[in-house]
Amino acid sequence: MTAIDWPAFLLVLVASLVSAVAAVSLFAVGVRLLAAPAAGAAAASFEPDDQGEDDPTTPADARPVGATVGAIAAFAVAAAVAVVGVLLIIH
Amino acid sequence: MNESIALVVLVILFALVFDFTNGFHDTANAMATPIATGALKPKTAVLIAAVLNLVGAFLSTEVAQTISGGLLAEKDGASVGTSIVFAGLIGAIVWNLTTWYLGLPSSSSHALFGGLVGAAIVGAGFGAVDYGVLLGKVILPAVLAPFTAALVAFVATRAAYAITRRSDGLPDGRRVFRVGQIFSSSLVALAHGTNDAQKTMGVITLTLVAAGLQTAGSRPELWVVLACALAIALGTYSGGWRIIRTLGTGLTAVKPAQGFASEVGTASTILASTTVGFALSTTHVASGSVIGSALGRQRREVHWSTARRIVTGWLFTLPGAAVVGALAALIARLGVTGVVIDAVLGVGFMVAVFLRARPERVDASSLEAEVAAAGGAVRKRRRTDA
Numbered sequence: 001m002t003a004i005d006w007p008a009f010l011l012v013l014v015a016s017l018v019s020a021v022a023a024v025s026l027f028a029v030g031v032r033l034l035a036a037p038a039a040g041a042a043a044a045s046f047e048p049d050d051q052g053e054d055d056p057t058t059p060a061d062a063r064p065v066g067a068t069v070g071a072i073a074a075f076a077v078a079a080a081v082a083v084v085g086v087l088l089i090i091h
Numbered sequence: 092m093n094e095s096i097a098l099v100v101l102v103i104l105f106a107l108v109f110d111f112t113n114g115f116h117d118t119a120n121a122m123a124t125p126i127a128t129g130a131l132k133p134k135t136a137v138l139i140a141a142v143l144n145l146v147g148a149f150l151s152t153e154v155a156q157t158i159s160g161g162l163l164a165e166k167d168g169a170s171v172g173t174s175i176v177f178a179g180l181i182g183a184i185v186w187n188l189t190t191w192y193l194g195l196p197s198s199s200s201h202a203l204f205g206g207l208v209g210a211a212i213v214g215a216g217f218g219a220v221d222y223g224v225l226l227g228k229v230i231l232p233a234v235l236a237p238f239t240a241a242l243v244a245f246v247a248t249r250a251a252y253a254i255t256r257r258s259d260g261l262p263d264g265r266r267v268f269r270v271g272q273i274f275s276s277s278l279v280a281l282a283h284g285t286n287d288a289q290k291t292m293g294v295i296t297l298t299l300v301a302a303g304l305q306t307a308g309s310r311p312e313l314w315v316v317l318a319c320a321l322a323i324a325l326g327t328y329s330g331g332w333r334i335i336r337t338l339g340t341g342l343t344a345v346k347p348a349q350g351f352a353s354e355v356g357t358a359s360t361i362l363a364s365t366t367v368g369f370a371l372s373t374t375h376v377a378s379g380s381v382i383g384s385a386l387g388r389q390r391r392e393v394h395w396s397t398a399r400r401i402v403t404g405w406l407f408t409l410p411g412a413a414v415v416g417a418l419a420a421l422i423a424r425l426g427v428t429g430v431v432i433d434a435v436l437g438v439g440f441m442v443a444v445f446l447r448a449r450p451e452r453v454d455a456s457s458l459e460a461e462v463a464a465a466g467g468a469v470r471k472r473r474r475t476d477a
Contacts, residue, residue, distance in 0.1 A: 008369070016239065016243050016359040020246075020352075024351065024352045027351065028251045031255050031348075032264070034264045034267055035263050035264030055262035055265055057264035085359060
C-alpha cells in the first residue's frame with residue numbers, strides 16, 4: 001500500500017486558490033479601469049442591460065490615459081501568472 | 092508470437108479509440124462556458140481546443156509514466172497481460188460512450204481506471220491492483236477535486252464581481268471578460284492535453300512493456316506520443332456537443348465574468364494537480380468550477396437536479412466501467428476466441444450508440460441556435476426596459 005500524500009492535497013488547494021484569485025482579481029482590476037468614466041459622465045445617460053453582466057467599456061478616446069495604461073499593466077501581470085502556471089508543468 | 096503481436100496492435104487501436112472518445116467527451120470542460128456566453132463560436136472553440144490539446148500532449152509525460160508503472164502492480168504471479176489491458180479499454184470505451192449519449196460530463200480517467208481495475212481483478216486476481224495508489228491517486232482526488240475547484244471558482248467569482256461592481260450606475264465594462272474567456276478556456280484546453288492525452292500514452296506503454304516490446308519504466312515512444320496527441324485532438328475537434336450543452340446551459344446560465352473566473356479556477360486546479368502528480372479528472376474539476384462560480388454570483392441559480400444527475404454519473408463511473416471491464420476480461424479468458432468476441436462486441440456497441448444518437452443529434456449549429464435564442468431574449472428584454 002502506498003501512503004496517501006495529504007500535504008499534496010493541501011498544496012493543490014492553496015496553490016490553485018492563490019493563483020486563480022490573483023489572476024482573476026488582476027484581470028478584474030483591468031476591466032474596472034477600462035470602465036473608468038470620462039470626466040463629467042452622468043449616470044443617467046447610460047441604460048444598463050437587464051442584469052448588469054455584459055456592459056461595454058468606456059470608449060477609449062473618452063477614458064483617462066492613466067486608466068488605460070493601468071488596465072494594460074493589470075492584464076499583462078494576469079497573463080504572466082498564467083504563463084508561470086504552464087511553465088510549472090513543462091519538464 | 093503472431094497472435095500476441097496481433098493482440099498488441101488491437102490494444103493500441105482500441106486505446107486510440109478511447110483517446111478519441113476522451114477528446115470529444117471532454118471538449119466541454121474547456122469550451123462549454125465560452126460557447127454559452129457567446130465569447131467563442133462553437134466551431135472556433137472546438138478548433139482552438141483541438142490544437143491546444145495537441146500541443147499539451149507533447150508538453151509532459153509524467154502522468155503517462157505514473158499510469159504505466161503505478162496503478163496495476165506487477166507482482167509475482169499477478170502480472171497484467173495484454174488481454175487484460177484490452178478488456179479494461181473495452182470497459183472504458185463502453186462507459187464513455189454511454190455517458191456521452193446521456194450528456195453526462197463523467198470522468199474519462201475514471202472510466203479508464205475503472206475498466207483496468209475491473210479487468211485486472213478478474214484476469215489476474217485481487218493482488219493485481221495497488222489499492223494504495225487507487226485510493227490516494229484516483230478515489231480521493233476524485234472526491235476532493237470538485238470541492239477544491241468549486242471553492243476556488245467561488246472565491247474568484249466573488250472577487251471578479253466585487254472589483255468590477257459600480258454603484259454610480261455607469262457601465263461596468265464586464266463585457267471584456269468575454270475576451271478574457273478566450274484565453275482562460277484555452278488554458279484549460281492546454282492543461283487538459285497535458286493531463287488526459289498522457290493517460291492513453293500510459294496504457295499503450297503498459298501494453299508494450301507487458302508484451303516485452305519495451306523495457307519497464309521507460310518513457311513513452313515518440314510515435315505513441317504522436318498518435319495519442321492526434322487521436323485526442325481529432326476527438327476534441329469532433330466536439331461532444333451533448334455534454335457541452337449540459338455543462339454550458341444545464342447547470343446555470345453562465346455570464347462572462349463568472350465563466351472567466353470558473354475557467355481560471357479549473358485551469359489552476361488542474362495545473363497545480365499535474366505539478367504534484369495527481370492524474371486528475373478534468374471533468375470533475377470543470378463541473379465543480381461551474382457550480383462554485385454560480386454560487387459566487389449574487390443572483391445565484393444552480394439547477395441542482397442537473398448537478399445531482401452529474402454526481403450520480405460520477406459515483407457510478409469507476410464501478411460501472413469496472414464491471415464492464417471485468418465482463419470483458421471474463422470473455423477474454425477464452426483465449427484468442429474471447430478477445431475476438433470482445434472486439435466484435437465492443438465495435439458493435441460503438442456503432443449501436445452512434446446510430447441511436449443520430450436522430451436526436453446535437454451539433455455545432457443547433458447549439459449555436461440555442462445560444463443565439465438565449466441572447467435574443469436578453470436583448471429583447473433590454474429594449475422593453477429602455
